Amino acid sequence: MAAVTERLVGTAPRTRSESGVWSWITTVDHKRIGILYLVTSLCFFFIGGLEAFLMRLQLATPDAHVVSEVVFNELFTMHGLTMIFLAIMPMSIGFINYMVPLQIGARDVAFPRLNALSYWLFLAGGLVLNSGWLLGGAANAGWYNYAPINIGQHVINGVSTNLNPGPDSMGITFYAIGLQLAGIGTLMSGVNFIVTIVNMRAPGMTPMRLPLFVWTTLITSVLIIFAFPAFTADLFLLTLDRLFGTGFFNVAQGGDVLLWQQLFWIFGHPEVYILIMPAFGIISEVIPTYSRKTIFGYSSMVFAIVAIAFLAFMVWSHHMFTVGMGPLVNSVFAATSMVIAVPTGVKIFNWIATMIGGRIRMTTSMLFAVGFLVCFVIGGMSGVMLAVPPADYQFNDSYFLVAHIHYVLIGGALFALFAGIYYWFPKISGRMLDEHLGKWSFWLIFIGFNVTFFPMHFLGVEGMPRRVASYPANLDLRLWNAVATFGVFILTAGLIVFLANLRKSLRSGQAAGADPWDGRGLEWSIPSPAPEYNFAAVPLVRGRDPLWVEKTYGDGHMIPYVPGGAAPEAEAGGHGHAAAEGHGEGGPGGEGHGAGHGHGIHMPNPTPLPFYLAIALTVAAYGTIFKVPEIMVLGLLGTFFFVFRLIYDHDPGHHVLPEEDAG
Amino acid sequence: MGHMEPAHTPPGPAPATPSAGEASAGRTHVTVAILLACLTIVAFGIVWLRAIPTGDMLPVLLVLALAQIVLQTLYYMRLRVDNRKFAIFFGGGVTLAVVISVFAHLLLLAR
Amino acid sequence: MIEPSHSGEFGAPRGTYHEATPAENNKLGIWLWLASDCALFASLIATYLSLHGQTLAGPGPKQLFDLRITVTATFVLLCSSMTMGMGLEAAQRCDYRGVLRWLIPTAVLGLAFVGMQVFEFTHYVLQGLTLQVSDFGASFFTLVGFHGLHVSFGVAWITSLLIYVFRKKRVDQADAWRFEAVSLYWYFVDVVWVVIFTVVYLMGKVG
Numbered sequence: 001m002a003a004v005t006e007r008l009v010g011t012a013p014r015t016r017s018e019s020g021v022w023s024w025i026t027t028v029d030h031k032r033i034g035i036l037y038l039v040t041s042l043c044f045f046f047i048g049g050l051e052a053f054l055m056r057l058q059l060a061t062p063d064a065h066v067v068s069e070v071v072f073n074e075l076f077t078m079h080g081l082t083m084i085f086l087a088i089m090p091m092s093i094g095f096i097n098y099m100v101p102l103q104i105g106a107r108d109v110a111f112p113r114l115n116a117l118s119y120w121l122f123l124a125g126g127l128v129l130n131s132g133w134l135l136g137g138a139a140n141a142g143w144y145n146y147a148p149i150n151i152g153q154h155v156i157n158g159v160s161t162n163l164n165p166g167p168d169s170m171g172i173t174f175y176a177i178g179l180q181l182a183g184i185g186t187l188m189s190g191v192n193f194i195v196t197i198v199n200m201r202a203p204g205m206t207p208m209r210l211p212l213f214v215w216t217t218l219i220t221s222v223l224i225i226f227a228f229p230a231f232t233a234d235l236f237l238l239t240l241d242r243l244f245g246t247g248f249f250n251v252a253q254g255g256d257v258l259l260w261q262q263l264f265w266i267f268g269h270p271e272v273y274i275l276i277m278p279a280f281g282i283i284s285e286v287i288p289t290y291s292r293k294t295i296f297g298y299s300s301m302v303f304a305i306v307a308i309a310f311l312a313f314m315v316w317s318h319h320m321f322t323v324g325m326g327p328l329v330n331s332v333f334a335a336t337s338m339v340i341a342v343p344t345g346v347k348i349f350n351w352i353a354t355m356i357g358g359r360i361r362m363t364t365s366m367l368f369a370v371g372f373l374v375c376f377v378i379g380g381m382s383g384v385m386l387a388v389p390p391a392d393y394q395f396n397d398s399y400f401l402v403a404h405i406h407y408v409l410i411g412g413a414l415f416a417l418f419a420g421i422y423y424w425f426p427k428i429s430g431r432m433l434d435e436h437l438g439k440w441s442f443w444l445i446f447i448g449f450n451v452t453f454f455p456m457h458f459l460g461v462e463g464m465p466r467r468v469a470s471y472p473a474n475l476d477l478r479l480w481n482a483v484a485t486f487g488v489f490i491l492t493a494g495l496i497v498f499l500a501n502l503r504k505s506l507r508s509g510q511a512a513g514a515d516p517w518d519g520r521g522l523e524w525s526i527p528s529p530a531p532e533y534n535f536a537a538v539p540l541v542r543g544r545d546p547l548w549v550e551k552t553y554g555d556g557h558m559i560p561y562v563p564g565g566a567a568p569e570a571e572a573g574g575h576g577h578a579a580a581e582g583h584g585e586g587g588p589g590g591e592g593h594g595a596g597h598g599h600g601i602h603m604p605n606p607t608p609l610p611f612y613l614a615i616a617l618t619v620a621a622y623g624t625i626f627k628v629p630e631i632m633v634l635g636l637l638g639t640f641f642f643v644f645r646l647i648y649d650h651d652p653g654h655h656v657l658p659e660e661d662a663g
Numbered sequence: 664m665g666h667m668e669p670a671h672t673p674p675g676p677a678p679a680t681p682s683a684g685e686a687s688a689g690r691t692h693v694t695v696a697i698l699l700a701c702l703t704i705v706a707f708g709i710v711w712l713r714a715i716p717t718g719d720m721l722p723v724l725l726v727l728a729l730a731q732i733v734l735q736t737l738y739y740m741r742l743r744v745d746n747r748k749f750a751i752f753f754g755g756g757v758t759l760a761v762v763i764s765v766f767a768h769l770l771l772l773a774r
Numbered sequence: 775m776i777e778p779s780h781s782g783e784f785g786a787p788r789g790t791y792h793e794a795t796p797a798e799n800n801k802l803g804i805w806l807w808l809a810s811d812c813a814l815f816a817s818l819i820a821t822y823l824s825l826h827g828q829t830l831a832g833p834g835p836k837q838l839f840d841l842r843i844t845v846t847a848t849f850v851l852l853c854s855s856m857t858m859g860m861g862l863e864a865a866q867r868c869d870y871r872g873v874l875r876w877l878i879p880t881a882v883l884g885l886a887f888v889g890m891q892v893f894e895f896t897h898y899v900l901q902g903l904t905l906q907v908s909d910f911g912a913s914f915f916t917l918v919g920f921h922g923l924h925v926s927f928g929v930a931w932i933t934s935l936l937i938y939v940f941r942k943k944r945v946d947q948a949d950a951w952r953f954e955a956v957s958l959y960w961y962f963v964d965v966v967w968v969v970i971f972t973v974v975y976l977m978g979k980v981g
Contacts (some may be wrong), residue, residue: 110799191806198748199794199802225810226756230763233817237916246905246912248821254828254909262767263817313763317770325770561791644934647952692859699852703971707845710976720980728972732965739855739961749805756809757816764820771824 026606028112030097031530033119035428037094040123041087047130048082049495051075053488056452060485062473072469073140074171078130080143081175084275085182086126088413092278093122093189095420096217098428100193102523102530103211105202105539105546110195112604113646118185118192120614125182128621132174139175142467144268144319147249147260150175151241176239177621183228183235184617190224193217202522203561204541208302211521211545212295215302216281219309220274226313227270234263243627258323265316273312275409279416280305280347283369286419287351289517290366291358294545297350304343304350311340321392330389337387344380348373363517364438368419371446375411379404382457397467400460406453418445418498426516430528431509437501444494451487455480520545525558533601536658537561600655609649613642695738702731797951804955808962815920815966819973822917825909826978832907835914835978838898844975847890848967851925854883855964858957865953868945873953877936880960884929891922914974921970924963931956 027033055075058066067075101109109115132138141149150172197210197218210218237248238260247253249260288295295301317325317333351373360366382404386392395401425433459480464471471477515524525547526535537560543549550556620635622628706727709715715723737743742750826835857880864872895915903911935956939945 110794111803114803187810191803191810194752194806195799195802199799203791225806226759226813229760229810229814230817233814233821237821240905240912240916244905246916247909248825248912253906253912254825254830256771256824256909258771259821259824262771263821266763266767266817313759325773329770329773563791640930644930648934648938688863689860692856692863696852696856696859699855700849703845703848703852706972706976707841710979711841717980721977724972724976724980728968731968735855735961735965735968739859739964740958746802748802752802753805753809753812757812760813760816764816768820768823771820 022608023606025611026608028108028116028604028606028610029532030101030109030112030115031428031532031534033115034094034096034098036119037090037097037122038428040119040126041090041094044082044086044126045088045091046495048079048087049492051079051082053492055079056485056488058469059471059481061482062471062475062478064470067469069469070140073467074133074138076467077139077142077145077171077175078133081129081139081179082126083409084143084271085179086122086129088275088409088417089186090122091417092220092275092413093118093186095213095282095417095424096189096193096220096278099424099523100214100217101196101200102427102526102534103214103521104197104200104205105522105535105541106196106200107534107601108604109192110200111192113607113610113651114188114192116607117610117613117646118189120611121185121188121617122182124614124618124621125178125180125185127178128181128618128625129174129178132171132178135174136170139171141172141175144264145172145175145238145260146264147255147257148251150238150260151249172238173242173625176235176242177625180232180235180239181617181621183232186224187228187232190221190228193221194225197221202535202539202541205546208299209541209544209546211281212284212298212301212305213278213281215305216277216284219305220277223270223274223277223309223312227267227274229267230263231267231271234260234267237263239624243624258320261320261323262316265319266313268319269316270309270312272408273308275413277305277309279372279413282416282420282423283351283372285521286365286369286423287354288358288545289423289519290361290363290369291355292361292518293354293358294520294548295350296353297346298544300346301350304346307343308340311336311343315340318387318392321389322396327389334387334389338384341380341384348377348380363422364433364435364442365419365422367439367442367446368415368422371442372412372415372419375407375415375449379407379411382407395460397465398460399456399464399466402466403453403456403460406449406456410449410453415446418442423517424523425505426512427523427528427530429506429509430512431505432512432516433505433509434501437497437504441494441497441501444490444497446494448487448489448491448494452484452491453487455483455487459484515547520548522546522558525550531658533603533656533658536601600657602653603656604653605651607649607651609642609646613639613646616642691738695734698734699731702727702734797948800951800955801958804958808958811924811962812966815917815969818913818917818920819969822913822974825913826974828909830908830910832903832911833898833901834910835974836981838901838903839975839979840894840897841975841979843890843894843897844971847887847894848971850883850887850890851964851967854880854887855961857883858960862953862957865945866950868947870939870943870945873939873945874936877932881929881932881936884925884932884960888922888926888929891918891925895919918970918974921963921966924966928956928960928963931959 024032024036027036054067055072058064058072097109097115101107129139139145152172197214201210237246240246241248241250241255247255249255249257251257284295284301314336315333317329318337321330321333351369362370382400386395386401386404422433422438425431459477462475462477462480464475464477464481471481512528514527516528517524522535522539522541523530525539539546539558540561542553542559547556547558550558616635616638618635620632620639623630623632623635706724709720709723736753742753829835857876861873861876861880864876895918898911903914905912905915935952938952939949
């Protein structure tokens with residue numbers, strides 16, 4: 001078993017030579033990019049939270065006038081977009097960036113520069129989308145932005161009416177261009193993670209030994225690269241409609257309003273699994289660690305992940321039951337939707353079975369994981385109810401749906417991300433979060449969340465439609481709306497406690513050491529925070545939960561991999577493995593196997609090129625939004641210039657000498 | 664996951680004179696190009712000359728297109744000999760994309 | 775990678791460990807990008823198929839398309855694929871002159887294809903088919919134009935590669951992946967063209 005006493009040696013001193021703004025702009029280190037993602041997504045999360053807060057204030061009492069109807073439309077649209085595209089998804093990508101290379105024993109992702117580019121495009125997209133608030137109105141047609149409202153038309157009594165193309169239609173151009181930018185970044189992340197996981201695992205890290213967080217990352221990335229193109233196409237068509245007068249979604253020109261919906265949900269349903277999959281992965285890491293047991297039913301977990309991903313592509317029309325596709329189509333999609341509950345149930349039961357008989361430590365992270373199980377099951381059950389088409393005709397576009405999506409996205413994805421924050425924060429920062437404050441924040445968030453969103457089930461069944469700015473006093477909706485708004489205050493208090501906890505930890509947190517939780521995966525075998533090169537020596541993986549295997553069968557430390565088979569029990573070593581040829585825009589690695597060869601570990605150099613490329617593309621984006629062809633062309637020329645600079649820029653890299661103690 | 668074979672493996676310094684293997688690889692390119700040209704001419708011909716009834720034309724054209732795609736991906740893009748990972752990701756993804764697009768198209772037409 | 779000769783149970787790895795080279799990573803990355811791009815084209819083709827019947831006041835595919843132009847363009851692209859293959863062979867045996875001999879024609883043929891498309895589009899616009907007149911026009915120009923942009927980017931990429939080797943005056947083994955990447959992209963653009971030629975032009979002419 002592990003010797004816990006000496007673990008604190010693993011805390012790395014905070015002596016990163018470069019720490020200025022420029023070093024963050026030019027960084028290609030997956031860990032720093034991960035931190036950028038995490039911090040940025042947290043900022044967007046609080047912006048989205050503020051939007052929600054304003055909406056709940058407006059809805060607290062009947063006939064309220066906290067905000068105008070126009071602003072309310074912008075608030076619910078931007079709240080959804082911000083939370084989905086700019087908060088939860090990038091927060092997952094942040095954890096993926098930081099943890100996946102550590103968990104598979106790699107020194108970086110496959111394409112470090114592309115990784116930086118992904119981040120800068122995500123940030124650019126988020127800023128462009130939000131700049132609508134200041135530059136002529138934010139998006140205001142709901143996060144799914146249905147046609148023909150998205151081309152500025154409302155159909156009233158069968159007559160299509162053009163809204164005046166003033167400020168309120170500008171926001172949707174910001175939507176189209178901003179999400180396009182962020183989407184390109186996400187697509188690149190997807191490619192990057194797949195190549196990393198497929199090609200860069202440490203020796204012995206076979207597919208069926210991969211940590212489940214890595215499996216969910218792989219499958220999430222597959223979902224990203226095959227689902228996002230439909231959205232890219234959809235946004236492209238929308239941009240053409242709005243800026244060049246085509247009529248893809250305009251019936252008068254022969255267009256089809258359902259075309260937007262089809263393409264949107266072909267992307268949109270996989271997207272919700274892109275949001276929840278990494279959460280599944282985090283839960284699968286947290287529960288075994290705090291139960292001191294290996295995950296129950298590993299193979300069935302992998303199978304369930306793959307099955308859910310496959311089915312995710314087969315259910316998109318269940319978002320469109322009420323548009324009139326007919327009973328046959330509705331029945332087929334109802335059936336595929338309900339089938340998803342089976343692999344999801346497998347996962348739930350496996351998590352519970354992992355806890356049964358385990359030595360459970362109820363840390364804050366574990367509390368969030370258990371809270372996830374409870375809330376996600378509630379959200380899953382209301383999901384199955386929504387999958388019944390006749391019932392969906394009642395639930396659709398009501399607060400019941402609002403309750404469902406928040407139970408799966410807050411109770412599901414966000415609780416898991418909080419579990420991830422409390423679990424991995426010591427690895428990322430080198431410092432522990434305060435458990436006392438942590439538990440306060442958990443209970444406030446958990447109670448506040450349920451008080452806010454459970455009443456929305458009732459509101460929905462009573463017929464309150466979503467996306468209305470107000471409701472009359474005589475509809476008997478007053479009580480539960482007031483309760484929901486009260487819950488938001490509790491939830492906000494919990495988030496403030498969480499922020500205080502972060503602040504306290506960063507200022508005076510207890511040093512974490514390499515392995516504060518008696519962890520199981522490779523990420524706990526190296527110092528906290530992880531050194532630039534991650535692993536001083538490439539570790540040899542001898543089983544699932546590699547560090548735990550060494551704690552059980554070895555001396556508690558990873559065995560360095562030695563090419564040629566000198567490692568104990570390695571039956572056949574490498575046949576004189578070929579040195580990396582052609583550095584290209586290469587990742588790290590190369591001659592880094594045995595760290596003791598004198599010339600250190602080869603790492604890529606920082607470069608501002610991805611940042612410049614993102615700026616050029618942002619210039620092009622604004623040129624497009626404001627219809628200034630010169631600026632658009634200028635931006636695009638700059639973009640291609642930097643694309644080719646990146647392709648042909650030879651990165652000699654640099655060598656880092658690892659410190660002696662590998663933790 | 665399979666062992667990654669580098670696809671381009673004439674190891675060591677490059678041979679100065681073209682060997683028999685390269686000549687045959689060049690021949691493959693020409694053969695495939697000729698086959699592709701023939702298929703294109705056939706497809707063009709049956710449409711231009713209205714050689715077969717209109718009702719039969721769609722499946723025939725689709726089969727001809729499929730044959731060209733298979734030739735190009737297997738021989739030009741070397742999926743036949745290259746790492747199977749590429750075939751899995753590309754083939755799987757393309758199949759998924761085609762199935763979903765066809766289904767979405769049918770749903771849009773069905774109304 | 776380690777051969778998956780055993781499941782997740784405890785044990786040291788068997789088989790050889792092969793660390794992926796940057797070139798191998800790049801190639802897998804290119805394949806994933808192309809697969810993703812395929813899904814993008816699939817979406818646009820589905821859009822075209824759903825909307826191409828909406829000719830409204832504008833001309834329709836049957837009266838508009840001149841298959842002789844299109845089939846010539848197809849052969850141009852086909853030839854460029856073959857020369858690209860030859861160029862790749864040359865690059866793999868580090869044959870600098872061979873690379874120039876085969877890749878310059880490839881870029882020129884690609885440019886010719888784009889030129890023919892510009893000519894074709896101008897011709898259609900003069901006949902009254904615009905982006906705005908009908909959704910047949912909108913979806914046709916979007917789909918085919920998007921492919922044309924792909925070809926143009928390919929030409930730019932090949933040109934940049936030619937400049938790169940021209941400045942070095944030689945081709946190294948370490949550069950082989952660059953040629954493989956551009957060739958995969960180029961073949962992919964050709965594959966997409968086969969689909970567009972069949973689905974848009976041939977079937978459009980059949981009606």
